[in-house]
Amino acid sequence: MNSENAVFFSRVLTELTLTFHIIYATIGVGVPLMIMIAQWLGIKKNDEHYILLARRLARGFVITVAVGVVTGTAIGLQLSLLWPNFMQLAGNVIALPLFMETFAFFFEAIFLGIYLYTWDRFENQKKHLLLLIPVAIGASMSAVFITIVNAFMNAPRGFDVVNGQLVNIQPILAMLNPAMPTKVGHVLVTAYMTSAFVLAAIAAYRILKGSNHPYHQKSLFLFMKLGLIFSLAALLIGDFSAKYLVKYQPEKLAAAEWHFETGKNASLILFGVTDGENVKYAIKVPYALSVLAHNNPFAKVTGLNEFPKEETPPLYIHYLFDTMVLIGMFMIVLSAVYVFGMNRNWKFISSKWFRWLMVAGGPLTIIALEAGWWLAEVGRQPWILYKYMKVADAATTSEHVDLMLILFCILYIILGIGSVVVLRRMFIRNPIEQEIADRHAERSGDVR
Amino acid sequence: MNLEILGISVLWLFLFGYVIIGSIDFGAGFFNAYSLLTGRQHILTHIIQRYLSPVWEITNVFLVFFFVGIVGFFPKTAFYYGTTLLIPVSIGIILLAIRGSYYAFESYGSRGHKGYSFMYGASGLMIPAALSVVLTISEGGFVSLQNGKPVLDYWSLFTNTFTWSIVVLAISAVLFISAVFLTWYADKANDVGATSLLRKYAMIWAGPLAISVIGIMVELRKHNPEHFHRMINVWYLFAISAIMFIITVLFIWKRRNYGIALALLIGQFAFAFYAYGVSHYPYLLYPYLTLYDSFTNEAMATALVVVFILGFCLLIPSLYLVLKLFLFDKDYVKGKEKGHV
Numbered sequence: 001m002n003s004e005n006a007v008f009f010s011r012v013l014t015e016l017t018l019t020f021h022i023i024y025a026t027i028g029v030g031v032p033l034m035i036m037i038a039q040w041l042g043i044k045k046n047d048e049h050y051i052l053l054a055r056r057l058a059r060g061f062v063i064t065v066a067v068g069v070v071t072g073t074a075i076g077l078q079l080s081l082l083w084p085n086f087m088q089l090a091g092n093v094i095a096l097p098l099f100m101e102t103f104a105f106f107f108e109a110i111f112l113g114i115y116l117y118t119w120d121r122f123e124n125q126k127k128h129l130l131l132l133i134p135v136a137i138g139a140s141m142s143a144v145f146i147t148i149v150n151a152f153m154n155a156p157r158g159f160d161v162v163n164g165q166l167v168n169i170q171p172i173l174a175m176l177n178p179a180m181p182t183k184v185g186h187v188l189v190t191a192y193m194t195s196a197f198v199l200a201a202i203a204a205y206r207i208l209k210g211s212n213h214p215y216h217q218k219s220l221f222l223f224m225k226l227g228l229i230f231s232l233a234a235l236l237i238g239d240f241s242a243k244y245l246v247k248y249q250p251e252k253l254a255a256a257e258w259h260f261e262t263g264k265n266a267s268l269i270l271f272g273v274t275d276g277e278n279v280k281y282a283i284k285v286p287y288a289l290s291v292l293a294h295n296n297p298f299a300k301v302t303g304l305n306e307f308p309k310e311e312t313p314p315l316y317i318h319y320l321f322d323t324m325v326l327i328g329m330f331m332i333v334l335s336a337v338y339v340f341g342m343n344r345n346w347k348f349i350s351s352k353w354f355r356w357l358m359v360a361g362g363p364l365t366i367i368a369l370e371a372g373w374w375l376a377e378v379g380r381q382p383w384i385l386y387k388y389m390k391v392a393d394a395a396t397t398s399e400h401v402d403l404m405l406i407l408f409c410i411l412y413i414i415l416g417i418g419s420v421v422v423l424r425r426m427f428i429r430n431p432i433e434q435e436i437a438d439r440h441a442e443r444s445g446d447v448r
Numbered sequence: 449m450n451l452e453i454l455g456i457s458v459l460w461l462f463l464f465g466y467v468i469i470g471s472i473d474f475g476a477g478f479f480n481a482y483s484l485l486t487g488r489q490h491i492l493t494h495i496i497q498r499y500l501s502p503v504w505e506i507t508n509v510f511l512v513f514f515f516v517g518i519v520g521f522f523p524k525t526a527f528y529y530g531t532t533l534l535i536p537v538s539i540g541i542i543l544l545a546i547r548g549s550y551y552a553f554e555s556y557g558s559r560g561h562k563g564y565s566f567m568y569g570a571s572g573l574m575i576p577a578a579l580s581v582v583l584t585i586s587e588g589g590f591v592s593l594q595n596g597k598p599v600l601d602y603w604s605l606f607t608n609t610f611t612w613s614i615v616v617l618a619i620s621a622v623l624f625i626s627a628v629f630l631t632w633y634a635d636k637a638n639d640v641g642a643t644s645l646l647r648k649y650a651m652i653w654a655g656p657l658a659i660s661v662i663g664i665m666v667e668l669r670k671h672n673p674e675h676f677h678r679m680i681n682v683w684y685l686f687a688i689s690a691i692m693f694i695i696t697v698l699f700i701w702k703r704r705n706y707g708i709a710l711a712l713l714i715g716q717f718a719f720a721f722y723a724y725g726v727s728h729y730p731y732l733l734y735p736y737l738t739l740y741d742s743f744t745n746e747a748m749a750t751a752l753v754v755v756f757i758l759g760f761c762l763l764i765p766s767l768y769l770v771l772k773l774f775l776f777d778k779d780y781v782k783g784k785e786k787g788h789v
Contacts (some may be wrong), residue, residue, distance in 0.1 A: 066552030070545035084530030091523025103759035106509045110766040113502040171751040398534040422553045
């Protein structure tokens with residue numbers, strides 16, 4: 001296998017690992033917050049259903065966290081195994097957030113273990129709630145730090161290159177790079193949003209399958225409401241991200257929007273196909289790209305033709321951009337209609353077809369999540385370290401990456417199937433009705 | 449003390465932490481599978497589950513901490529070890545992944561899956577074998593530079609007796625550490641059956657451990673004389689370790705002072721581990737990479753040390769809390785509380 005192949009297989013393996021990992025990682029970031037909110041509502045409203053919701057969420061969370069942890073370990077090591085040249089360089093500048101991420105992860109792991117195994121040890125539920133705070137903080141902080149590493153790859157700074165050597169390294173400045181605020185913000189709120197919509201989808205599904213327990217109704221309403229809040233935040237921060245791109249990485253936005261010629265009054269392109277120059281079958285929204293880029297319908301937007309061909313990302317990222325934005329918009333509308341409909345007693349929101357839409361919302365949000373990450377990552381091709389190091393120069397020279405790719409493929413199939421089977425079994429064998437009955441039986445047993 | 453030494457000492461400490469708690473974990477999986485095979489699982493399973501469940505995730509973090517830390521403090525290791533270790537470490541990751549996630553699947557999802565328990569036990573022995581290859585490679589002789597790129601010679605690695613003596617050491621150490629720890633834990637739980645079974649395992653695995661250590665000394669003398677002589681220079685550290693080992697075995701044999709035996713166990717491994725590390729100095733990968741030419745820049749090193757200290761202020765109390773709740777809490781250890789979510 002020559003080194004070109006090694007680069008290709010390294011890219012595929014990294015993409016495969018991350019694509020698989022981010023599903024579990026995103027749930028791992030969002031769900032602790034959901035558990036915390038449920039537990040807090042349960043205490044505040046003195047409502048057993050919310051406490052049970054927290055408990056059941058925590059139980060399922062263990063399974064997703066396990067897969068998240070092991071695949072996270074995999075990508076952590078793969079960074080060095082597949083991209084040794086990049087890690088050697090980046091280790092000099094960006095080791096700090098990587099190191100901090102491990103601390104956040106450590107902190108979360110410790111308190112998650114305690115939370116799970118002290119369920120009935122504290123008389124006072126508030127004490128138990130306190131244990132969740134470090135879990136949620138640890139989960140979110142590890143997302144923050146690891147996203148900072150990714151932001152650095154998009155906007156490297158905090159060092160100077162003199163004669164090929166890195167000098168004047170400033171770790172903090174490298175962390176506080178210009179891509180950091182929008183990246184971190186978008187990753188966090190979309191993680192919360194994804195978790196909320198996935199959990200809402202489960203609740204909607206249970207209702208559709210005939211369980212009309214108030215538990216599911218409450219949980220559906222709670223998660224749709226949270227989903228609405230976080231998807232609005234995602235929209236806002238997504239808009240900031242576009243403005244960031246205009247300023248710092250214009251070729252990414254231009255490629256995502258198939259905006260070839262620099263010009264004023266730029267229109268936004270929805271759907272369509274392109275041969276690299278002309279765009280066919282697209283819906284053009286006049287002035288919208290100028291608005292997106294500069295908040296001004298008449299502003300000039302730099303086109304893709306301004307950049308050297310070998311430094312522009314592939315044009316298919318347009319489809320990823322469309323997918324992400326469309327699903328995001330759809331989820332905002334869907335959750336808004338549901339939440340307002342609940343307040344005004346609209347009938348159709350309890351109809352079957354509307355509930356199926358909410359069920360679809362779960363997987364759709366995950367698709368948007370993947371599309372968004374692919375857009376962000378493929379959009380900075382050919383760079384691994386924007387303007388400093390190309391992907392082709394960073395990969396390993398080892399000859400066995402293709403074999404490893406096959407092994408990891410098998411691993412992810414096993415983990416994916418295993419986690420779904422176990423989660424399904426866990427909740428189907430012990431539906432909420434059963435759990436409430438058991439709980440009451442146990443309580444009366446105590447009295448006797 | 450300069451920052452290089454501080455950096456490697458801290459990382460070595462974390463690797464040591466992983467060796468101890470990872471061994472307990474790997475060994476526990478093996479003993480569980482073995483007891484299943486011999487129809488004695490009712491004796492061991494509860495004790496093992498009660499210890500492993502709350503700490504299973506923490507164990508993994510020690511490993512992550514080590515490999516993130518080493519790339520942070522010594523970025524060049526990413527280049528040398530990253531390029532050469534693709535296969536052994538990838539296999540290690542895959543085994544760890546299957547083991548870790550299926551542990552969670554079984555303990556929280558569906559209990560009592562037999563085939564899974566065997567896989568769990570077997571992988572627990574294969575992981576230390578896969579990861580201990582790193583130690584072998586660090587001694588030099590298996591990696592050569594071709595066109596400025598490090599290349600690992602798999603054939604000479606696999607046909608070398610030194611490699612295999614390290615593997616034997618890793619496996620017997622895992623089983624010995626685990627058995628001693630679990631003997632103590634079972635004794636705390638007043639579980640007579642489990643204590644005597646685990647005590648037997650500890651006695652069985654003490655022998656191979658001692659023999660493989662001697663074997664390694666012989667092999668190392670041949671393979672890397674420089675390192676061997678540095679080890680001889682700190683012979684007294686190894687002597688302390690050996691004395692601690694003998695007392696541990698003695699206590700276990702006499703069925704008393706399991707707590708002190710456990711402390712001595714940790715002591716003997718700490719001494720041996722640090723003596724090995726000190727004598728490896730200054731090489732990270734003999735003879736290409738030393739501590740000094742791979743060290744990160746000063747600004748990053750200072751930042752890492754500061755974060756490290758702050759992080760520790762957070763972790764030590766938290767770890768103490770875990771120990772207090774699950775290791776030193778009598779009711780929990782005896783299984784009187786069923787606290788799982």
